[in-house]
Amino acid sequence: MPNDERAPGSVLLRGGTVYSPADPFATAMVVDGSTIAWIGSEGAADGFADGVDEVVDLHGALVTPAFTDAHVHATATGLALTGLDLAGALDLADALARITAYADAHPGHRVLLGHGWDSARWPGGRAPSRAELDTASGGRPLYLTRADMHSAVVTTALLRLVPGATRIEELPGYHPDAPLTRDAHHAARRAAHAALTPEQRREAQRATLRHAASLGIASLHECAGPDISGEEDLTGLLRLAGEEPGPRVVGYWAEAATSAADKVIERVRDLGAVGAAGDLFADGSLGSHTACLHQPYADAPHTGTSYLTEAQIAEHVAACTEAGLQAGFHAIGDAAITAVINGVRAAAERLGIDRVRAARHRAEHAEMLTPATIAALADLGIIASVQPAFDVAWGGDDGMYAQRLGVERARTLNPYAALLKAGVPLALGSDSPVTALDPWGTVRAAAFHRTPEHRISVRAAFTAHTRGGRRAERRDEAGVLVPGAPADYALFSCGDLVVQIPDERVANWSTDPRSGTPGLPDLTPGTELPRCLRTVVGGRTVYERPNE
Template sequence: MSKNRLLLTFGWGCFLGFTSCREPEPADLLIYNAKVYTADMDSTVVEAFAIKDGKFLEVGGSSFIRTKYKARRELDLKGKPVYPGFIDAHAHFVGYAQNLMQADLVGTKSFAEVVQRLVAHRKKYPAAPWLLGRGWDQNDWPVKDFPTNDTLNQLFPELPVLITRIDGHAALVNAKALALAQVTPATTVSGGIIQKVNGRLTGILIDNAEELVARKIPPMQTSELAKVLLAAQEKCFAVGLTSVVDAGLEKPVIDLIDSLQKAKALKMRIYAMLSPSEENKNYYFKNGPYHSPYLNVRSFKVYADGALGSRGACLLHPYHDQPNQTGFLLQNQEYYRQLAKQLNQLGFQMNTHAIGDSANRLMLNIYGEVLKGKNNKRWRIEHAQVVNPTDVPKFGRYNIIPSVQPTHATSDMYWAADRLGPERIAHAYAYKYLLKQNGFLALGSDFPVEAINPLYGFHAAVARQDAKNYPAGGFQKNNALTRVQALYGMTRWAAYANFEEKEKGSIERNKYADFVILSQDIITADLSAIRNTKVLATYPNGEVVYQPK
């Protein structure tokens, strides 16, 4: 063979297999021999990807990626599954962090057990000015009625006590706390209930009534709050979360989060919904949204009603188990209408907590008045638990995003029918029906109301079962999601609900390299074993932040 022909042959070979004839491109990390669920528009599954400067460079086959790129670290996952970093589309990250310093009352089986935990917590923190706790649920006790504060008054006569119900929409306080807040039997409150029996305060405060006492609790020191935020971050990373949506924050807390992120201490990405306080409105209405690689502030979180468990959810017709109650709105209708107009004019997203069918109807109608048909404002209804079937099409008509929490369905299923009766329960927690309106929805947990693990929500969405795999056939299984839909709800669609679909939510070129490696494939594994799945590694920005010891 002549020299010229040899060079021509070599050159043609380089053209056909060009990557083998040039130097590999530099990367920081290669993942290969994996099963990578990219969560792109085509549900593509690949074997490998390359990362540089915190972003995905390219995805593809193992041989292709390893030939085209050379990295300082190359990981052979030996077939392990990889997913985009999980996004909790509705949570209370700051509240969860603060709760780490409070008595944990989740899972208590009686009020006596609540008291035992409070006594133990007080021994652990004897100098705390208040005794605080969260997580009790009277629906889990033999006696389903709200407790009274008699025992707390006897045990803690000089120490103010406030313990919050699991949903955050009711609290029990003792006489000392009521006295500090100057709450008496004559006190009234709009959008809430101060419970009285025979003219005597029981200590139960529902919705807006909680704030009468809660505002007397000394705020956590900034240094202490920073400490617990970092502790909460570690717990979130351990379950595969790389982004959380915090539903309702004040500016000083947002500023602290921003400073911790800029100092590279807080690596959790946070979509911060603003509380509609005067301070927040005065600042953000003037200065507009704020966006950094880790923090996005462009929405307001509004409460239309309370919770079903405490009968604060606003219903069109009375509660099945309390025929004299329909729940209530937390503000008057004109408040919501005027706020919606303001937010629309200034370009902010409106995200409204609405649980009862009356609250959902009101907010869907107000959204419709303001949005006026198809749009890209991406306004959201948070929870959307009980929606009258005649109102559901409004989600599609006005491009309103349902932001739902599947574990609410499997937690509430034991008593929700008691509250709603047989007709309304049939169209409650209707996630599949809601999904059909726009072709997507956002999935969250509402932690600390529910557990922080997103795989519990994945399981609840698909199996419609709780941790005990109950009930056998699933709770109202006609509204179950597919596994791919559930995965998208906590990745791609959750990012879209935050206007962040170009930055994250899928494993694609130029997006942030947020991903998680699991012990088993949640798309193919036995449904009954999903909650046993372990997180093997969590990577935000291409950096490993969690691996089990």
């Protein structure tokens, strides 16, 4: 679709269902340029038909605010979409066979990149050895991230690409024949990504933006940083998103600051980011045994890894608050979340709690929570940027969480109902490519959490994945279909609309017109998810499903 520099025109959409708090029975909507102008009934729509540039017959389609994915890694996602994806590997032998086939099919790639292996799912539970990878790749540089992106396996040739001044074998997290973690992983990742050509990077990013648009996503929160993707990667992504029609990208840069005068603050602004946040690591991940816990892992004799002290967190939050930027931290383990809360509270004691609350600092993932830490998140105004598909991938009494933590601790993870009840703002995302871009699947995962007491209603989950994401980027007027709001919306083909609540004692029911409660698609597991027909960002169509 060519980039159209002209201002978007006016359009009347009619003959469908419009999901709007302004009118729960709306069947039509008028958009004027980049703004929603009117929402109402089919009969009243007749008065607008002659005064707009376009009339769209919805043929019963559902119109909703477009989704916001509040945590993505665009280049890595694009590489997984277009490259070596090991998420479906059945076992170690299957993974090695896929690596060999990919290497044979891409003789011109300087570095082979892949993602998604998860040895916890394989018989024997063993990751590939370096010798096995060397053989499978034909001796070429190969970098393969684990599903959680917090560890990787690499070939000997990839290690040789790490700059000579960096002795990777001396870095924390290096092992001669096991997955790399911590600083050793970061060094290997930088070397692998540095081998990408600008065109490879741009094509990967373009693939992500196009795929997101095809799903009804209008905004992506890119979680970049010096140990994740690099400055050139972030600026290139922001430039691409500004040049070509597609989802908008909101950038976060994960680098710690010590004061408002710190060069980090200047760098964040120069990069075009809105915060020194995202994957600023307070800890690692459960799958890689690097999430920081108060008590040892059930399957390892340690408590994981802490990357930031409470004092460092307090300095960073104070610096960002004074600079008018969002701060944020990747925190999964309960000890890491405690450190973040204590650090934010120390900054609030220095600057005033109202000032810190107003900044809307973020906690990414925030999985291992207690009633006390949930209450603290609410008190400090911290936004919980969470990924419900994690529970689908690793939850349950037989899942990876239970392997790492034991069943009882695992059942406490990702308590969305308790977060909402306490008043903690939620923003939903995928952490793609850790889990896939899949907004309706994400809403389903939150509404049908494996642990019933953590479930929230479909309506609450949908709001967290639309308006919640925009509020997390401090755009309160967006993410909802009401007159005066930005024209970011999507059209979906779906079945009957229902109201679903997280109470197993009450069945799903079709919306009663007398209730004034708008319905959403039936997301009961096993039902078909809605299909996106069109995505509009700022009044411009950025995706339209081909006629079938």
